[in-house]
Amino acid sequence: MSFAFDSFLSEPARARSAQPFTGLPPYHFVGGNIDEPTVPADALAEAVARVIREEGHAMGKYGMDGGPQGYLPLREEICTILERRTGITVTRDEVLVTSGSLQAMDLVNKALLDAGDVVLLEDANYMGAIAKLRTLGVSPHPIALDGDGMRMDALEEALETLAREGRKPKFIYTIPTIQNPTGTIMPEARRREMLALARKYDVPIFEDDCYADLVFSGERPPAIHALDDEDRVIYCGTFSKTIAPALRMGYLVAPWPLMGHILPLKTDAGTAALGQMALAEYLPGHYEAHVATLLPVLQEKSDTLCAALDEHFGAAAQYDRPVGGIYLWVTLPDSVDTDRLFEVALEQGIEINPGSQWTVNSDQNRHRMRLCFGHPPLPVIRDGIAKLAEICHAEFGLPLRSGNIARG
Template sequence: MVPQSGLPNGNAPASAFDMAAKMAEGLPGPAGAWTPIPRFSFVGGNNDSPSVPVGGLTEAAMSVLTKHGSELATYNLGGNPQGFEGLRTFVAGSLDANAHMPTSSEQVLVVSGSLQALDLVNAAFLRPGDVVVAEEATYGGMISKVARRGARCVGVELDDNGIVPERLAGLLDELAAAGTPPRFIYTIPTVQNPTGSVMPIERRREILAIARHFGVPIFEDECYSDLQWTGERPPTLRGLDCAESEGPSAVIYCGSFSKSIAPALRVGYIVGDVPIVRQLMALKDDAGTGAIEQLVLAEYAAAHFDDHVTQLRETLREKCAVMRHAVNTHMGALSQVAIKLGGPVQVTDPKGGIFVWLTFPAGTDTSSYLAPAAKRGIQFNEGAAWSVDPQWGARRMRLCFGSLSHDDIQEGVAALAQVIATT
């Protein structure tokens, strides 16, 4: 009890209470005010809205709630905290059939989007000062999440087929010699983000052999692999490892329904050996991923997933062609952008997914275009945020074409090129 003499004078104005000053140090800056998505938004992982299977999801929701609605009264539907059995069974069967990765439902942990998968794996493996090896261009969310745990990413060179094996072996040798062997290798081998490459099967075997030689686990992120439209989908690293090596696997795998069905569902999954999955379950202290989303996905996907994804791939392939044509037209040789920058902008030819990765002439800093582009209602991802070495990534840019119409892609790229040419 505060003594009466210690209470403020009843006539004096109360002093302002600074709640922010009581928070922990080292937090990220406060989020800005929400603003509507502009017409020419080339950022994020948003997908084609007409392709969301609204009708099928509606039917699935009605059916599954009739069957399982009363089970919502208990956490995890009264079942396994690994996730709804029907969804885990679908994931296991789909990976076996489409990714050459025989999987049991006990090896699957349902999570709240692949971002939670990253958090759980990072929490299990990383300590302050640790090192993670990642592709030199990689998912920006992973870079920031590793940094928040006091660890750091070290980049390894990419080419059109993914990680360059010789560079990986040399880097792991250097890190071992320096006394900082990495806790794991983070890779996106199938429809790499942001480059859109697909690692061939023989190179996958080389990467696995190198990782096993140095005793380094692999964290395989395949969130875009369902969207590969060029060539046959190769076996996953985990699938190859389990088939060709004895004993426990060296690979933890994660996937997501965000890109194949809808980002707002926030449902992903981790696949690993059972002891690893159970350890990650112990770190997943959120009382379970949303049950309705799992129920609906399980009901819908069992009947319609493959047909839906086949159609979505073709939609995205057409959009990618429109995007590449627009970039080559407005930023290629003889364009005003090329004249100003001293050379054309190079654009990748992805084998799937929803992104193209642009490389500008040396000396360009794409972040300098963020503010003037925003004034024109244009958003893009500057390359530094998607590169382990921000200086290496400064002359690069990621553009998402997934959510825009053909007309908006063409007009948006033209408007962005004008911003670049006049800034």
């Protein structure tokens, strides 16, 4: 007899339940998983062994010698990387090492949001960001995007409308650099416009820069945080996309008056030491060169995905060629429902992200999908897209042509 927990579950626990994990499907075009061969296993192994032999006894204390914000050498290295790559100048006291950027996001949400609050964010957005807000009882207020990211006219209109209603959003959440899922990069002028609007309407900005190191050209505008001289911008980043997601090593940058309120909300007694120590030892001599090796790998995967879409979907798949990152945002004809496509494709071992889950305005985006290309090897990308086109045709009669051949 197994005890029935059902009547004991909390309200949030009743809302969802998971199935046992049975492995990834063979064609896995979702999630932030990365190209496995690029994980720098040997160099990480060497770095972590060296640093543990030298400093491992400090792990007898929860926060080692750095206290609750994380391992001091890693926090210092994060400051160095931020300054070099994003233009952000902060001290280690403004950096909190987190268990991935998701913990950073959870902490910012916990620190700033109560049920009933409003957050402004790009309409097409990271599914987790939208879901986390809704779980907290917060309204995600969508702002339209274009090829340069969040549109400032739409942002101003939303701020003005809310102001007239006497409501103030708790913050603007934005992914300005390789926006998720649209892949756009917001130009510097628009970043400055956003700061000016944030000042005019007196709201903070939460800048999520998790994919920013994966711009194929290696060139990116300064972070919004770097352009801010009022400590108005909270920032998060991660090593999940460049080193390895399973490390769970992200970071939050916040001015101390806010950081002091965030720390008591981090109830896990610190971020795991080995990952912190390994990165602190590995990054200084390796990070730039490592990222440089990733970019052509991802570019080739992106090109392969685009070629496969062109071949198998033809004009039925509209997209902007990625300039970085590991995902592609595809618009299919209106008659295709990607919620349904997701279901039938998954039955055949192909996983995609339906557009409804990656947008606040779900109903307007049921003909879109996100395809992640970081994890699958090139042949899997090619085969998977060919199969997806077949499945899509069987279900929706589209695309009409495959390669140069009309489908039956």
